[in-house]
């Protein structure tokens with residue numbers, strides 16, 4: 080078989096069209112394209128790619144099944160270790176994980192593992208996911224708090240082991256960041272719904288509109304007969320910059336902006352009741368996935384001009400490379416090495432943002448070169464909306480109402496890395512609630528480990 | 542889905558509803574609120590818990606029709622369902638150490654006041670109540686609140702009943718003319734009313750608690766929409782409040798922020814009134 084050097088490209092919606100619609104940007108491989116790409120994998124004896132994947136998906140094995148046209152088997156193979164391949168294939172930062180370690184990457188042309196993962200999962204979904212084997216119930220109840228990737232993974236694994244699992248979610252909709260944060264054009268919500276349907280078929284119960292800490296406490300859950308609890312409540316608290324003018328109308332946290340757009344479907348207003356203000360010139364402050372998503376949403380809500388304002392340079396941007404590329408293609412303007420110092424307004428509404436230019440100095444604690452302001456380089460950007468995408472921290476609601484649950488000074492729940500065990504017996508935690516804002520796949524990995532540890536704990540309690 | 546067990550009209554465009562929500566009722570306290578969504582395309586709106594019954598598992602809300610969501614809610618009848626109903630949210634009100642309190646309710650502000658007055662009465666606190674409204678027909682919950690207060694004063698803008706004027710005029714008379722003293726004033730109502738009352742009580746040196754009602758979305762601290770400036774700090778009304786020190790709140794900013802979506806709210810209402818938009822039943 081001849082070695083094909085070039086990665087098989089994936090079809091995408093034309094940037095000129097897609098910048099004004101919420102349909103998915105990347106269109107996925109056809110079966111022929113998938114097979115062609117799969118054949119590029121040289122089936123390494125020591126597959127480094129697998130080491131790069133936080134949950135160790137059996138990459139060469141599933142890729143081989145694709146070359147044989149056994150697409151559904153490929154999907155099942157992935158699912159042995161990853162419950163949400165249709166999601167991960169789309170949103171994993173593959174270029175830093177599995178694909179970064181692929182031997183072909185030395186030529187800059189790693190196997191497109193993520194795209195193949197997505198292909199197999201989508202193919203299986205279209206065919207209809209086979210009914211799961213209903214596990215034999217062992218008559219023990221476990222509560223999962225939060226329905227993001229960490230909670231969903233823990234719930235699935237525990238249900239497969241025969242536990243009666245109930246997931247409690249504070250929002251009216253299930254999926255965590257997958258539904259309220261990541262936009263439709265990057266991760267269609269119908270996919271997340273299907274994954275959740277599958278969990279329901281596994282016997283997992285879901286209760287929405289329950290804010291643990293307010294509606295129920297963890298102690299109430301134990302009183303109600305749950306024998307163990309998994310906390311997967313994410314890192315939902317927004318940060319602001321603490322600069323003048325942040326209370327002006329038109330200054331949003333990325334959380335508010337994205338939740339209005341994605342969860343509440345403000346892009347359909349007035350067909351959906353939740354509004355979002357139309358803005359002409361938007362500045363998004365930050366350089367992560369959240370900033371890219373907010374900027375691209377703003378564009379799709381008919382802004383004339385959208386700027387990403389980031390205080391470091393492109394090399395330090397934490398966003399996925401593919402999303403930065405997509406954002407640029409769509410016409411987002413990048414103001415790098417630039418930092419806001421003040422937001423200006425008239426009659427209570429934003430009219431501009433004063434910024435200062437930055438340059439890179441010595442490396443800081445994170446190892447990245449520290450941005451320092453350039454004296455006298457202040458300038459004013461005319462904008463009528465500012466979206467702060469500066470990172471998030473865990474919500475203190477649960478910690479404040481749970482006796483004996485230890486947390487970090489910055490709010491993260493303290494949990495054992497290998498098991499998710501917290502300072503409170505029977506209470507486990509994982510995902511962004513423990514690590515701070517991270518990635519979907521890491522949250523899933525944590526949910527998996529915790530499910531195994533909960534099983535061991537409850538077995539021991541017999 | 543949350544069933545509406547009872548519904549009644551209290552005043553023009555003001556309704557009281559008893560809703561089946563056992564989990565919320567289990568924990569509800571005076572001063573807290575819920576967030577509801579009428580149907581699957583609906584907005585999330587906050588409403589104060591006006592009453593609760595832990596045994597029967599019910600929550601009572603009192604609301605005024607002002608825009609699309611409250612109109613859709615008002616259109617629901619007994620036996621029908623509200624799609625989502627989450628709570629209790631916010632911090633419960635605190636009354637420890639109080640002996641005499643003046644509680645002031647403007648318009649539907651009487652609703653959140655009601656469970657607070659009742660709780661204070663149970664704690665042995667003497668509570669005087671001032672209720673204000675546009676006119677006689679708009680006064681609500683007077684009979685419900687009366688048994689729990691020492692004195693009740695009524696003010697209407699048009700003088701159709703009680704004092705002809707604003708609640709703040711009654712406050713002035715009680716303190717300046719009658720020489721009444723209070724450990725605390727609690728004021729709940731439109732922002733402008735709470736602003737005026739707080740301005741006066743600052744001069745009288747009476748600690749004052751107001752209940753802020755900014756635009757909200759999640760109600761759990763994650764969006765920041767509900768931020769309110771209190772003294773030098775930015776607070777989230779949904780988790781740090783809704784009760785705040787009225788002498789420290791920046792009411793002018795709060796009024797600007799509450800009006801941000803006025804055009805869109807108008808458009809939503811307009812499309813509703815044009816018909817065909819309501820998909821909730």
Ligand SMILES: Cc1cc2nc3c(=O)[nH]c(=O)nc-3n(C[C@H](O)[C@H](O)[C@H](O)COP(=O)(O)OP(=O)(O)OC[C@H]3O[C@@H](n4cnc5c(N)ncnc54)[C@H](O)[C@@H]3O)c2cc1C
Pocket residue numbers: 170171172224225226227228229230247248249250254255256257260261262289290291292311312313314315337368369372399474476477509510511512516517518519520522
């Ligand atoms: C806009 C955006 C874009 C992103 N893009 C990417 C990407 O491209 N790739 C990637 O890998 N990662 C991305 N991430 C990060 C990733 O989404 C998160 O790391 C991941 O979702 C964390 O999962 P989790 O299960 O820990 O928490 P979450 O997904 O945050 O889920 C937590 C859930 O718990 C619920 N909850 C919170 N408190 C309570 C409570 N007290 N009671 C009940 N329920 C509660 C929340 O409502 C939520 O549904 C992105 C994040 C955002 C915000």
Ligand SMILES: Cc1cc2nc3c(=O)[nH]c(=O)nc-3n(C[C@H](O)[C@H](O)[C@H](O)COP(=O)(O)OP(=O)(O)OC[C@H]3O[C@@H](n4cnc5c(N)ncnc54)[C@H](O)[C@@H]3O)c2cc1C
Pocket residue numbers: 574584586587588589590603604605606607608609610611612649652653753754755756757783799800803806807809810
């Ligand atoms: C903590 C809290 C408790 C509340 N408790 C009650 C209650 O017990 N009973 C009740 O009737 N209302 C209460 N409110 C106000 C209620 O939430 C709003 O009236 C409601 O959101 C309006 O929704 P709508 O779609 O019908 O109107 P919209 O179309 O959203 O608004 C119509 C008009 O109402 C104004 N408005 C919008 N939001 C608010 C708000 N938060 N407060 C006041 N005016 C607003 C708008 O500026 C506009 O002029 C409370 C608000 C908060 C934050």
Ligand code: SF4
Pocket residue numbers: 131132133134135136138161167168171173176177178192193196520
């Ligand atoms: S889960 Fe993510 S990191 Fe692992 S193989 Fe799939 S795309 Fe790569």
Ligand code: SF4
Pocket residue numbers: 119120121122123126127128129138139180181182183190192
């Ligand atoms: S490292 Fe690359 S080539 Fe080797 S098995 Fe993994 S994907 Fe295939």
Ligand code: FES
Pocket residue numbers: 756757758759760761762763764765766767768777778779780
């Ligand atoms: S309503 Fe979102 S933070 Fe308060």
